Amino acid sequence: ACHGQREQTAFEVPQEFDMSRNYELTFWAKNDTNVRQTEIYKQAIADFEALYPNISIELRLYTDYGDIYNDVITNISTNTTPNVCITYPDHIATYMTGDNVVVPLDDLMDDEKYGLGGNELLFQAPTKSQIVPQFLDECTIAGHYYALPFMRSTEACYINKDYVEALGYTLPETLTWDFIWEVSEAATAKNADGTYVLNGQDVMIPFIYKSTDNMMIQMLIQQNAGYSTETGDIQIFNDTTKDILYTIAQHAGTRAFSTFKISSYPANFLNAGQCVFAIDSTAGATWMGSDAPLVDIAEEAVVDFDIEVMAIPQYDPDHPKMISQGPSLCIFNKDDPQEVLASWLFTQYLLTNDVQMDYATTEGYVPVTLAAQESEAYQDYLSRSGEDNDMYYDVKIAASELLLNHTQDTFITPVFNGSTSLRNAAGQLIEEVTKSMRRDETVDEAYMDNLYSEVAALYHLDENTAPSGQEADLGPLPPMAKGLLITLGVVWILIILYLIAGKISAIRNQPHE
Amino acid sequence: MEEHEVYEKIQHKTNHRNKIQKAVTYIFLTLWALIVLFPFYWMILTSVKSYGAYNAEHTPAFFTLSPTIQNYIDAFTTVPLVGYLLNTAIFAVATTVIMVIVSTLAAYAFARLNFRGKNLVFTLFLSLMMIPSELVVITNFVTVTNLDLRNTFVGLVLPSVTSVFYIYLLKENFEQVPDELYRAAKVDGTSDLKYLWKVMIPICRPTIITITILKIIECWNSYVWPRLITDDPAYYLVSNGIQEIRENGFGRENIPAMMAAVVVISVPLIVLFLIFRKKIMAGVSQGGTKG
């Protein structure tokens, strides 16, 4: 019985930051799709350490948010969590099932000396009001701030405009789902020799959606259908979802639609002239277009085309809705409040204009502070769109501007312990349906019911995993489990009987020998 | 004389059958050899395809006309592969050395010395073979962390040292050394430890070489534990490296570069194996013969 609670006292902001002591902090970050991001982190750390020579920061880079999540979870048990960590709010909700694991930031933010823009800071930090409110709001869990936003992006639709026009369509001001489906269907026409009319190649996937969980979430939210409540009640298994899935199934059946998991990176297809609509994060903009600074495919496979960056398709073009996503920063609690304070200082430093600017320009990200967004340097950056195909790559800047222009239209989904699973489940529904269609299975009511229950089970959505969880009533043992237990029992009885029989016969035989 | 001719016919038929049998055997063996070799061929082939060409391939190509060593360069530059190789070498050697010493002592105790409870302890040892290592990782992680040994070679090595199977293999092997030698050495005034060192180990050298190499292979490929226990790239092993390259090349799954990395890290093992092939085979079979 050694796995009891590791009680940690709640954090209280110290009066004074003790500059006479040395602090060693760990910072877990994800380096995204670009090696330059690593350098920016390192630069930021170096600059910060120059300001605070008594604080040293160790950077550990991950390639996947999931890995960060897993490692944090395992490190909670050994009390070796990092000090600062880049993560999704969803994950924070799970970290918080332990008491006082994650530091609530309300007091810190408001602290006069060391709070946001506080007067004892050695650098120019943004004030609370300078953080884009929508983005900051995303960081509240149960009424408290548990994170600061670090970068934000949304999804964009990258379009091969040439193809759309070749098919006889013109792009509307705001994309609608109907438009996309229609054009995509039209693009599936084939020549007699099996090649596609549109591009003359063997391959054409008119519409690829990279992140199917976002696809499902946005489609539901755009229709005001149920996804989940704030408190974590799951509503995704509803009729709207079914309708969506039927639609997707229909277009997957005609091969007009595919996903990243099934095919591959949308950018590869788009650039190779094998795709018309590619929906991917704005953070992936540097890969998109024939002049993209980063390409995955052979140069000779890239086709020349006019690219258009637009907001994701909508059901109601007048009230566009799109997801806001991107990493946030959270701070883990430590026994030493001074250490937490040091972490907080570093966290704030990551919101300073330079860091924000530098990081945002690596990809189609948007700085989370108004200060950075409005800074001259950033404006200058935006204005130089298209100057070259690297730093000022037009698609990348267009993607950033997309979010800047639609900040009001972004939304986020409720965060609770289990929201990650729900998100995964949402994507899984689309993946499954698409896969089934490609295998020529029939997608009907029975299929849907089955799908719902399987996905619910897979992500443990059918049970209560609240932290103070109680034994759920699990019902009778499934027949297979029963079979397993009975088989084991019977086998052991037989083994014991056999051994006893052997002993008896050995004893009986003994006198004869 | 007639009977004689019948014999000749039978003889002829037998010869014919033998030939067919030979041919079938060779075909079968060759077929399996191809199945075995193909993934290796594919690995090497992919490692010399350029990233772009690989991604734009419409049908998998069985050969490439424009091999590139870019992937190898990438493998060495995007991650500090040399450092990882070095780490892995240190880790593998340290683990193996300790493991061999510990296992040899234990196997010697089981094979040569008599003490109460020997059979019981040995049975318990053997039953530990049934435990999947994934199971104990988590507690070990806690232990090692509490000992403050994360991101140290000590932390990497210690839990990897235990190896019931090798103790078992060695014990079986030791038992095949005639008891007489032990008695002779005793009469000659040799201590137990000296006997172990001067007689037992030299005689069982093939097996010891075998377990050494098998353990090195195991260490070389180990992934779960190193990943968990190191978060400092200064202690990363090659398997972490592969995983990193796999995802990290350009932030995307860069399979050719990964294959290049795999080729690079496999080469030492394959060379090691080719050098000690005879000894490994002899050792494994010797240890195994008693089942």
Place this chain on the structure above:
Amino acid sequence: MKIMLKNLTKKFPGRSRKHPEDVIAVNDFTCEIPDGELVGLLGPSGCGKSTTLNMICGLEDASSGSIFFGDENVTALAPELRGVGMVFQNYALYPHLNVFKNIQFPLENLKGKERLSKGDMKSRVLEAARLVQIEDLLDRKPRELSGGQQQRVAIARALVKMPRVLLLDEPLSNLDARLRLQTREEIRKIQKKTGITTVFVTHDQEEAMSICDRIAVMNHGVLMQEGRPQDVYDNPANLFVARFLGTPPINVFHGTVRDETLFLNQAPVLKVKGVSDQDVIVGIRPEGFLLKSDGPLRCHLERIEVMGRDVSIVSTHSACTGTSLRSIISSESRVDTAAAEVCFSLKPGKVFLFSAKTEERISFEIPGQPLSKGE
């Protein structure tokens, strides 16, 4: 160095639940081995020879009794301190060391002031090797040697540390017949040359008899008889010893003594002066028969085997306990192979009487002993 074994006993605890009884491997063994002699320890398989030897060298602890080397009681001494050399049945050469290193091995274990310099070691090894004539094999590995050569290496290894006592546990049983003959002579020679008190275990009586100064015959852990080979052969203390020594083995009959005359199946065959009337077991050595057409022992002739220099007559007699009776006569004598019967007279010195009950020897007077001893 004289060796004294006093009431030496070894019990092994019962090995399993199935066999819980203790095994008494050696039972109250008392014997004195004179300094510088070669003593053969002889007996059937499992009679406790190896166990006795192991106790002498200290590899087994005695359950009771004591062992003296000279005047020193070594019963509780560890083997490495007893200063004995031992040659094992399969020689127990270290397979990974060459001959030189094998011989050197015991020297490397010497500690303290006994420790030798490299050069001394080498000269000691060479000396031992010369003694057993393997100077030119020093570089070889044991597996590159013939059985006989291996044996000599083993002896050299046992000798090199100049043991007080040399023990050999069936050192010849792995060799083929020819090599055996040869190596046993060599052992004899070396032992004579070095004068080390030597105990030699074997279950082959011929071997023991031919090279040993003295032999000790054991059975079921008990010492049956001990003495010079020819004495034991000529005067076996009991039926077991008589049977055990001699090839072909002694012929055994059921007989009775009446009026100081030995009867086999009612037929009187020999005068046995001084023996009271009783049922006896009669042992007659194969060479104890004399072909004599009017001899008292009439046997049914089975066949005749000529084996180079001897002729062996195989016949049957109803009082004989074995299936057939084998007598050896010089190949110069003539036998009528066609006849159904052969008649023998007996050489009294080759006839032994044993009590039918205890199987102990019953001696009788022989009028004029025709046997003369060589030495």
Place this chain on the structure above:
Amino acid sequence: MKIMLKNLTKKFPGRSRKHPEDVIAVNDFTCEIPDGELVGLLGPSGCGKSTTLNMICGLEDASSGSIFFGDENVTALAPELRGVGMVFQNYALYPHLNVFKNIQFPLENLKGKERLSKGDMKSRVLEAARLVQIEDLLDRKPRELSGGQQQRVAIARALVKMPRVLLLDEPLSNLDARLRLQTREEIRKIQKKTGITTVFVTHDQEEAMSICDRIAVMNHGVLMQEGRPQDVYDNPANLFVARFLGTPPINVFHGTVRDETLFLNQAPVLKVKGVSDQDVIVGIRPEGFLLKSDGPLRCHLERIEVMGRDVSIVSTHSACTGTSLRSIISSESRVDTAAAEVCFSLKPGKVFLFSAKTEERISFEIPGQPLSKGE
């Protein structure tokens, strides 16, 4: 079934780059084995005995020459078709099958019209088992048998299919001396009972001489001599054969013949009628010496060994090629152990002369042969 080997030769290709020369294991071997006889194939290790046997049973192909079973040329026939039974040195009993199943094994292989019913098989197995007296061991596994019993099982297995020829490859070499004696007699008995032509390989001359009807002595792949054992012993065709047969081995001297007299070191020792003057090698069997105080052969006495029934005198003589000279005389004779010299006269029939060049036998007339044969 008579076996004829005509000019049988076996070459093995050179085994490695280091030893590229062909090994001629058997060289132009011609011999006839009469029907129903037990023939011993005899020779030192590596002389080609096993190879010859393997060619007879078909496990090795002959390089040239031919093999006849009766009139049938079987040289190219596969072993399974030859109908031979073979007993291997280590018996090659299938360890996982009990005795019954081991013996039954060859019968289960029979096909076509030769196929036996279960009952027939059983009775054949039992018959074979009875023949070798192992009826009560049928349930045991081979490892639960003694060496001798295993050997009998192996013979039963070879016999059960009623082979035309029985081949035994050193079947006794794994047994201890005592068991060897016993089992070789059994082989003899069984062979006589069944009357199957049998070839028996051994390198032990005593073994071969004691049980075989005929022996064939090989050396370096070449047949040296073939004949009845006693004939070969009494009339060796060359020095090799003379040396190879007899224990203790023959004593060999350098000698010269002058004026039909044999001189050893200038001392005349024997009249050898009909031999021209030349250097010769002289072989004298140990039993060829007679103790005679005025005997012509004066030797330096070394020691006397008493071995039960015989006395063996070990002495040296300067013309002798061995280190010592061994003579065996009956234990009844008296020897003066204190004397420095012994003098012998020689039995002419036990003295052989060989050409110093070819080592072939040179025969000479013996005035009156005192030796008489048993049969």
Place this chain on the structure above:
Amino acid sequence: MNRNHKKAWLYLLPALLFLIFFMVYPLIDVFIYSAEEGFNFASQSYFGVGLYNFSYVLHDPYFLQAVQNTIILVIITVPVSTGLALLISLGLSSIKPLRDLYQTIYFLPYVTNTLAVGLVFMILFQPTEYTDGLVNMVIEFFGGSAVDFIDGPYWAKMFVLCFYTVWIVLPFKILVLTSALASVNPDYYKAARVDGTPKWRVFTKITLPMISPMIFYLVITGFIGAFKAYSDAVALFGTDLNAAGMNTIVGYVYDMLYGDSGGYPSYASAAAIILFAIVLTVTCINLLVSSRKISR
């Protein structure tokens, strides 16, 4: 004697220490976890002590799926790999030229990284946007119809998993069996030949029984190894094995600990103990059968 005892324990000490620290103690920990109902890493708390974890795991369809997968995998791969290894070893021992070469080739998979080769296998079997994959191309070349091996029907995925497992475990088995075959005294074969035994009978009646201890050894270790399968599946189907329906018991344990929905050592421990019970049972049966076969 007593001195000897102490010495023996001294020799054992290092191994014992290591095992107790890093094997036995964790195992005890596993049992403790398995009794702490619903313990999870994040909250570091549980809601009771009892058998709830077992009940939970046994109710979890993914655990049952994993059990099913594992058992199918074991039942298929152990006999197939042993049989195939036997065939190959027999083939190897019956040829002379090229034997060394083949032997070396067959051993190669032993020295390579499972993860990497698994990836190659995945590439070989996986359909791409452009083709149905390399293997399917071969199948189609021979007139068959393509199957989605990585993402397709259950049997196809199982086939790939089994195939890969066999490919991976074969080298060791071939090695052991070839040397077992080589250690059979050739006299037995000669004797059988002189007795005119047909090849098949030689195999079943002599070869097989003679090497049966080795075969049992391989079967027992094979069972234990196959029950512990995990990384092979990951290499082929990626880390989300539950979604692929290809999870194994160890995979389930691993996911419960470190997977996306991980952090539940209690459930993981319960699953692991059930696995241990299964392996123990199978091993006991194996030992009983083999001791019986060999002693008879």
